[in-house]
Amino acid sequence: MRIEARNLDKHFRSVHAVKGLSFTVEPGRVTGFLGPNGSGKSTTMRLMLGLDSGGGETLYDGKKLSSHHPVTRTIGAHLDAKFFHPKRTAYAHLRMLGAEAGISKARVHEVLKLVGLESVAKKRPGGFSLGMGQRLGLAGAILADPQVLMLDEPANGLDPQSIQWLRDFLKHYASTGKSVLVSSHLLSEMELLADDVVVIARGNLIAAESMPAFLSRATGSAVVVRSPQSEKLAELLSSQGIASTTDGARTIVIPGHSTDRIGEIAFANGIALSELSPRTASLEQVFLELTESGQEYRLGETS
Amino acid sequence: MIANLVYEWRRLWSVRATWIMTFVYLVITGLLGAGPLFLGDGGFGTQTWKGLYSTNANFLCLVMLSVVASQFFGHEYRYGTIRLTLTEFPKRERVVLAKTLLLALYVTVATILGWAVLGVVGSIAPEGSIGTEGPGLSINGGEPSELWQVLVFGFAYCVIAMSLTMITRNLALGIVLPLLLSSIIEGLIVLFAGLANGKMDWIVDALPFANGTAWLTNLPDQPNAGLIFAAWVTGTYLIGSAMFFKRDA
Numbered sequence: 001m002r003i004e005a006r007n008l009d010k011h012f013r014s015v016h017a018v019k020g021l022s023f024t025v026e027p028g029r030v031t032g033f034l035g036p037n038g039s040g041k042s043t044t045m046r047l048m049l050g051l052d053s054g055g056g057e058t059l060y061d062g063k064k065l066s067s068h069h070p071v072t073r074t075i076g077a078h079l080d081a082k083f084f085h086p087k088r089t090a091y092a093h094l095r096m097l098g099a100e101a102g103i104s105k106a107r108v109h110e111v112l113k114l115v116g117l118e119s120v121a122k123k124r125p126g127g128f129s130l131g132m133g134q135r136l137g138l139a140g141a142i143l144a145d146p147q148v149l150m151l152d153e154p155a156n157g158l159d160p161q162s163i164q165w166l167r168d169f170l171k172h173y174a175s176t177g178k179s180v181l182v183s184s185h186l187l188s189e190m191e192l193l194a195d196d197v198v199v200i201a202r203g204n205l206i207a208a209e210s211m212p213a214f215l216s217r218a219t220g221s222a223v224v225v226r227s228p229q230s231e232k233l234a235e236l237l238s239s240q241g242i243a244s245t246t247d248g249a250r251t252i253v254i255p256g257h258s259t260d261r262i263g264e265i266a267f268a269n270g271i272a273l274s275e276l277s278p279r280t281a282s283l284e285q286v287f288l289e290l291t292e293s294g295q296e297y298r299l300g301e302t303s
Numbered sequence: 304m305i306a307n308l309v310y311e312w313r314r315l316w317s318v319r320a321t322w323i324m325t326f327v328y329l330v331i332t333g334l335l336g337a338g339p340l341f342l343g344d345g346g347f348g349t350q351t352w353k354g355l356y357s358t359n360a361n362f363l364c365l366v367m368l369s370v371v372a373s374q375f376f377g378h379e380y381r382y383g384t385i386r387l388t389l390t391e392f393p394k395r396e397r398v399v400l401a402k403t404l405l406l407a408l409y410v411t412v413a414t415i416l417g418w419a420v421l422g423v424v425g426s427i428a429p430e431g432s433i434g435t436e437g438p439g440l441s442i443n444g445g446e447p448s449e450l451w452q453v454l455v456f457g458f459a460y461c462v463i464a465m466s467l468t469m470i471t472r473n474l475a476l477g478i479v480l481p482l483l484l485s486s487i488i489e490g491l492i493v494l495f496a497g498l499a500n501g502k503m504d505w506i507v508d509a510l511p512f513a514n515g516t517a518w519l520t521n522l523p524d525q526p527n528a529g530l531i532f533a534a535w536v537t538g539t540y541l542i543g544s545a546m547f548f549k550r551d552a
Binding site: 046049050051052053065066070071072075077079080082083084085086087088089092093095096097099100101102140 | 309319382384390392550551552
């Protein structure tokens with residue numbers, strides 16, 4: 001299911017929290033939703049779900065969410081790890097959430113087993129850890145096997161094994177043709193997980209594109225070449241106006257160009273290459289570059 | 304709409320608080336009903352079955368039901384589950400309608416159970432403590448209420464509690480405000496109005512629970528009491544619903 005957010009806008013009195021955001025979430029892909037603290041990610045998600053009132057609209061396969069029936073077969077959302085009654089058992093919580101789509105008891109048990117909460121199904125979640133709360137929230141979101149999963153910081157509080165499980169699960173979920181929109185502060189994790197990214201800062205859209213396209217925005221992207229004739233290649237590139245720097249013996253780094261271009265030049269001039277590889281910036285580097293000025297709550301300098 | 308009702312039914316009965324408050328309601332109803340039968344009439348005259356069955360319209364009983372009524376929205380806001388509810392049911396008017404219908408069902412069942420308890424109490428009361436003649440004792444003063452009035456008043460009280468919770472988004476205020484209004488604040492207003500040489504009588508005439516009780520106990524000098532009380536209940540409900548529709552979840 002394709003999600004299209006159009007001109008989403010939200011004011012909190014004098015604060016313009018979300019400023020006319022438009023982006024799409026494509027089916028069959030995991031879309032990472034990134035932004036610094038206070039950038040408006042959670043507010044945007046609430047707007048998309050119709051929980052908050054504001055400008056713009058969100059269409060799910062061309063229709064508003066309220067036009068889909070049952071809604072829980074269309075979208076499953078997990079917005080907070082503590083959205084449950086502390087005295088209502090995990091099983092009863094999911095039975096309640098399964099009412100709209102007529103979810104069977106067997107499916108509730110199946111989902112509890114999937115997220116590893118089967119042994120505490122009859123326990124009250126008031127004593128659950130943050131990670132267990134996340135699992136319960138995820139269980140609620142996937143209960144009706146919806147076409148869209150919308151998850152706000154689902155990896156917070158999870159241990160490394162659970163994070164890896166979540167990554168595999170979400171990738172598999174998207175691979176079946178469903179849409180996944182997931183926000184996270186764990187950028188390294190998001191780099192492994194997301195196919196596309198939507199980046200916002202101070203309520204403004206910074207980027208909405210594929211992960212490779214986003215990473216290529218970094219000023220640090222470069223081509224690394226190792227060759228026994230590295231000096232000759234550097235001179236040749238220089239004669240064509242391409243700058244390079246030496247990075248150890250027989251290795252040069254050429255910023256701002258593709259491996260295809262450099263490979264063609266080397267091949268045309270008979271220069272043997274031992275290595276020709278792209279050096280892309282990490283998601284964290286690109287994210288920090290692009291959102292540096294858009295941080296709502298700035299940190300002080302460390303000594 | 305059926306799905307909304309099933310959701311609310313499961314939400315209501317899957318927390319222990321509902322069971323506890325219902326049990327406490329039945330116990331208090333039984334104790335209040337048993338008081339005049341076992342402890343003597345206290346000069347009020349012989350109790351009748353009708354008087355006994357109007358016991359559960361007393362504010363002490365209704366407070367227990369209003370706790371459950373406030374939880375319809377209060378728990379949702381306190382624990383954030385309102386966002387799950389509204390994601391699942393984006394049409395908010397259906398959410399309000401489902402909660403109201405289920406509240407009506409809950410109050411009806413609880414009231415009937417209360418009458419059953421009072422029936423048991425009456426059947427084991429000392430011989431002669433329940434008569435068939437005379438007006439009997441209304442626990443709220445005045446004439447004993449008809450059974451349908453007991454049911455309607457209980458529901459109306461709970462609607463006010465639920466509506467105040469919608470307005471304030473605070474569980475405790477939804478319980479405490481109707482209780483304070485009915486038991487203390489309105490009494491103080493009547494007291495001050497008595498000192499104002501009739502200049503504040505219009506306020507007294509418009510008080511919600513004073514009118515509600517007057518209607519419940521069939522006071523003959525207040526023929527419009529039922530309408531005024533109904534206006535308060537409807538107004539509070541409409542304001543609460545409008546705020547629920549408009550505000551962010």
